[in-house]
Amino acid sequence: MKPTNAQIAVVGAGRMGRGISLAFAYQGYRVILIDMKDRNREAFLQLKEDALAEIKNQLDILVMTDVVSQSSVDNILGSIDFCSIQDGIHKLQQTDVLFEAVPEILDVKKSIFELIGAHLPENTIIASTTSSFSANDLAQYIEGKERYMNTHWLNPAYLIPLVEVSPANETSPEVLQKMKTLLEGIGKVPVTCAPSPGFIVPRIQALAMNEAARLVEEGVATAEDIDKASTIGFGLRFAILGLLEFIDWGGAETLYHASHYLKDSFEEDRFGPPQIIEEKMKKGETGMRAGKGFYDFDGKNMDEYQVETLRKFIDLLKHLGLLTSPEKKHSLL
Numbered sequence: 001m002k003p004t005n006a007q008i009a010v011v012g013a014g015r016m017g018r019g020i021s022l023a024f025a026y027q028g029y030r031v032i033l034i035d036m037k038d039r040n041r042e043a044f045l046q047l048k049e050d051a052l053a054e055i056k057n058q059l060d061i062l063v064m065t066d067v068v069s070q071s072s073v074d075n076i077l078g079s080i081d082f083c084s085i086q087d088g089i090h091k092l093q094q095t096d097v098l099f100e101a102v103p104e105i106l107d108v109k110k111s112i113f114e115l116i117g118a119h120l121p122e123n124t125i126i127a128s129t130t131s132s133f134s135a136n137d138l139a140q141y142i143e144g145k146e147r148y149m150n151t152h153w154l155n156p157a158y159l160i161p162l163v164e165v166s167p168a169n170e171t172s173p174e175v176l177q178k179m180k181t182l183l184e185g186i187g188k189v190p191v192t193c194a195p196s197p198g199f200i201v202p203r204i205q206a207l208a209m210n211e212a213a214r215l216v217e218e219g220v221a222t223a224e225d226i227d228k229a230s231t232i233g234f235g236l237r238f239a240i241l242g243l244l245e246f247i248d249w250g251g252a253e254t255l256y257h258a259s260h261y262l263k264d265s266f267e268e269d270r271f272g273p274p275q276i277i278e279e280k281m282k283k284g285e286t287g288m289r290a291g292k293g294f295y296d297f298d299g300k301n302m303d304e305y306q307v308e309t310l311r312k313f314i315d316l317l318k319h320l321g322l323l324t325s326p327e328k329k330h331s332l333l
């Protein structure tokens with residue numbers, strides 16, 4: 001697959017299908033974006049108008065923010081061939097890599113895989129952008145499982161760098177590598193994950209998002225304050241430190257004790273610590289202060305590491321206008 005010469009097809013022209021198409025188109029690829037729902041001509045034309053208008057809006061924002069030049073907008077839009085299922089299905093013959101982005105309903109994914117399977121060349125790489133189904137569950141609908149994997153893009157797909165690549169048991173390592181190379185070539189950052197429901201991000205964020213909704217349900221805080229806490233506290237910190245890295249910073253013992261307290265207070269097992277935290281407590285591998293946690297700090301220059309991390313925090317806070325220097329504060333008095 002030569003960079004930008006690969007023919008990309010995206011099936012399903014909703015939120016994710018549009019975002020994935022734009023992510024490839026603005027990096028120079030030609031994309032066939034196919035609406036897989038059988039609708040009458042009028043409904044299709046309306047959908048096409050809406051989809052292209054949305055993509056144009058997103059491009060306009062990329063122009064406003066100096067990511068894309070105004071002069072390339074028409075070219076980028078022109079490289080997305082928006083098709084109905086009737087017209088698009090025959091174009092699949094030329095496809096090198098196909099991304100499926102139809103609704104998160106197993107029967108719908110199954111019927112779409114069966115339909116496209118009859119039209120795709122046998123070596124076309126097939127990926128689903130599912131946000132929950134295990135790759136093994138979806139691979140059963142694919143003829144030639146070695147060319148299949150999940151690629152979970154995050155919304156908005158044309159902006160967020162992370163793509164979780166989750167091969168099925170039978171995915172070939174060469175195909176997996178080709179996908180990672182393709183994604184890296186358009187500026188994405190792939191991480192690999194075993195075939196497991198919810199992969200990494202949807203699994204973690206399902207708990208966080210449901211807990212946030214539960215806080216509203218219980219009247220603990222307003223939606224505005226919960227979102228303020230999750231953006232300028234939780235989210236901001238985890239933009240710099242990984243979740244596991246932060247366990248090592250704060251110490252697994254704090255997480256361990258807090259988890260038990262929450263579990264007992266709410267009488268809910270979901271707050272209890274996992275076995276791996278219990279074991280780390282027993283072994284004394286509780287993080288940075290102990291020299292070992294999820295990461296090994298032995299021999300690491302801790303001063304350098306902390307300065308580097310804190311510098312990233314400060315840069316981010318300054319960028320967001322969230323750092324008030326003492327001079328500024330005094331000048332207001």
Ligand SMILES: NC(=O)C1=CN([C@@H]2O[C@H](COP(=O)(O)OP(=O)(O)OC[C@H]3O[C@@H](n4cnc5c(N)ncnc54)[C@H](O)[C@@H]3O)[C@@H](O)[C@H]2O)C=CC1
Binds near residue numbers: 013104108112
């Ligand atoms: N919404 C999100 O934030 C994210 C969603 N995903 C995953 O991406 C996939 C697509 O999700 P969205 O783009 O958000 O959905 P969407 O609802 O925006 O788009 C789905 C498209 O499929 C069409 N469609 C509906 N029923 C159909 C059928 N029976 N056959 C064929 N096409 C049908 C819809 O008309 C629409 O154009 C799902 O698997 C979802 O879990 C992944 C990451 C983020």
Ligand SMILES: O=C(O)[C@@H](O)C(=O)[C@H](O)[C@@H](O)CO
Binds near residue numbers: 153155201202
């Ligand atoms: O991270 C994303 O962009 C998506 O996976 C979602 O937001 C999904 O809707 C999912 O995680 C919700 O459970």
